Amino acid sequence: MQRTFSRRALSKILSLVTLTAAFAATAVLGSTSAWAQNATVRIGFQKYGTLTVLKAKGDLEKRLAQINVDVKWVEFPAGPQLLEGLNVGSIDFGTVGEAPPIFAQAAGADLVYVANQPPAPEAEAIVVPKGSPIKSVAELKGKKVALNKGSNVHYLLVKALEKAGVKYSDIQTVYLPPADARAAFERGSVDAWVIWDPFLAAAEKQIGARVLANGKGLVANTQFYLVSRPYGEKNPQVVKAIINELEKLDVWAAKNPSAVADVLGPQIGLDRPITELAVSRFAYGIQPINAKTAAEQQKIADAFQALNLIPKPIRIADALPAGVK
Numbered sequence: 001m002q003r004t005f006s007r008r009a010l011s012k013i014l015s016l017v018t019l020t021a022a023f024a025a026t027a028v029l030g031s032t033s034a035w036a037q038n039a040t041v042r043i044g045f046q047k048y049g050t051l052t053v054l055k056a057k058g059d060l061e062k063r064l065a066q067i068n069v070d071v072k073w074v075e076f077p078a079g080p081q082l083l084e085g086l087n088v089g090s091i092d093f094g095t096v097g098e099a100p101p102i103f104a105q106a107a108g109a110d111l112v113y114v115a116n117q118p119p120a121p122e123a124e125a126i127v128v129p130k131g132s133p134i135k136s137v138a139e140l141k142g143k144k145v146a147l148n149k150g151s152n153v154h155y156l157l158v159k160a161l162e163k164a165g166v167k168y169s170d171i172q173t174v175y176l177p178p179a180d181a182r183a184a185f186e187r188g189s190v191d192a193w194v195i196w197d198p199f200l201a202a203a204e205k206q207i208g209a210r211v212l213a214n215g216k217g218l219v220a221n222t223q224f225y226l227v228s229r230p231y232g233e234k235n236p237q238v239v240k241a242i243i244n245e246l247e248k249l250d251v252w253a254a255k256n257p258s259a260v261a262d263v264l265g266p267q268i269g270l271d272r273p274i275t276e277l278a279v280s281r282f283a284y285g286i287q288p289i290n291a292k293t294a295a296e297q298q299k300i301a302d303a304f305q306a307l308n309l310i311p312k313p314i315r316i317a318d319a320l321p322a323g324v325k
Helices: 002-038 050-057 059-065 079-087 099-106 153-164 178-187 199-207 229-234 236-255 257-268 272-280 291-306
Strands: 040-045 070-075 093-096 111-116 124-128 144-147 172-175 192-196 210-214 224-228
Touching: 040 050, 040 079, 040 236, 050 059, 050 236, 050 257, 059 070, 059 236, 079 093, 079 099, 079 111, 079 224, 099 111, 099 153, 099 291, 111 229, 111 236, 111 291, 124 153, 124 199, 144 153, 144 178, 153 192, 153 210, 153 291, 178 192, 178 199, 192 199, 199 272, 224 229, 224 236, 229 236, 236 257, 257 272
Parallel strands: 040 070, 040 093, 144 172, 144 192
Antiparallel strands: 093 224, 111 224, 124 192, 124 210
């Protein structure tokens, strides 16, 4: 009897030890998992620009490995979707054009402008099919115009129509992401398409899309780098390292456009002539966000609010780093 009881007692003890070990292992794994997440910066990118080239070269991974930080790259079809990802916590850092952060800020996104590239006005345009009878922006009145809502090209459309004397309400905007817009454009479901590189370069080279107007003389088309405020406040050294690597990349890229095309081509899946055309319209020379650039962003925000494209007025100053007035 005593022997039987001892075996049962031993069995209970062993079970308790096993259960305790399991809880301990779970706690350790949970802690490790949390640590791994904190040591990973999630970067949103699109198939365009120097951030995509940086991804392809792998220099950022080497730099951040020195401070035990991994890099996770997350692709988005356009800027609005990228900043939606930043707003919900799917990514920590990313690059977009002028309009997306304005729409995101109006929707309550807690983002901070970090830096920007110089203007690249020819890297976006309003195009029509090669056989279209439309010869000017003024002739878009009453026509269907496709664009990705809240993307950089949204402001180009606003300013181009303004210059041509056409009310924004006098055109039919068709909001589509780039791939769907290209399909609609080719089918003839829309009369014009407002788009950016490399989709612009691809449309010009592959289907003979004709440019009605690009951003030259109308808009700056500035690319911005943004970070979620919580991540930026907790990890300033990571953000600084990313910007530093982009600075070094810009210096190299400005001197080696052919090499940039070599690196970028496989990333965007387009042939050499298209990639070279897109690269020729890049702008290099990343710089910290400053008051002048912020003031230009405020003008865009005010224009969108006047057209009721955003639901309320916003202050770009609320999304600037400390020290930038």
